[in-house]
Structure formats: structure tokens, C-alpha cells
Amino acid sequence: MLHVVPPDASAQERADAEDVLQFAEHVLGPDVAAEAVIREGSNIRDGIVQAAKTTTSRRSEPQSGDLD
16 A cells, blocks of 8 residues: 655644544454555655565565575
């Protein structure tokens, strides 16, 4: 799950974003695996692109179960 906040978001705006993500995790329940992420972006598109770059970068790193 992704929530995008402006780079200059206040502490309250960031706390609100965390609350929204925690509520979404609660609604999904314990049987649904989800990662909650807050990203900064000047607009929603930039936040999504940044999150995708991070995810892609993590996926390209060797995982503990990967074969050599």
C-alpha cells in the first residue's frame, strides 16, 4: 500500500498518512500480506514512480532463497 505526501508535509500530515495505512492494514486483516509505505512526491505520479523504482531495485538484489 502506498500513500504519497508532499515533500514539505507537516508532522501531522505524515501522522495522518500513517493512520490511513494502519487502518487499511486493519481492514485487510491478518491473512493479507501487505507492505505499507509512505513516499514523498510533488504529486501522486512522482510518488508512485519513486516507489516503483525502490521496489524494482529491491527485486533485483539477490534474495536469501535464490540459487547461485
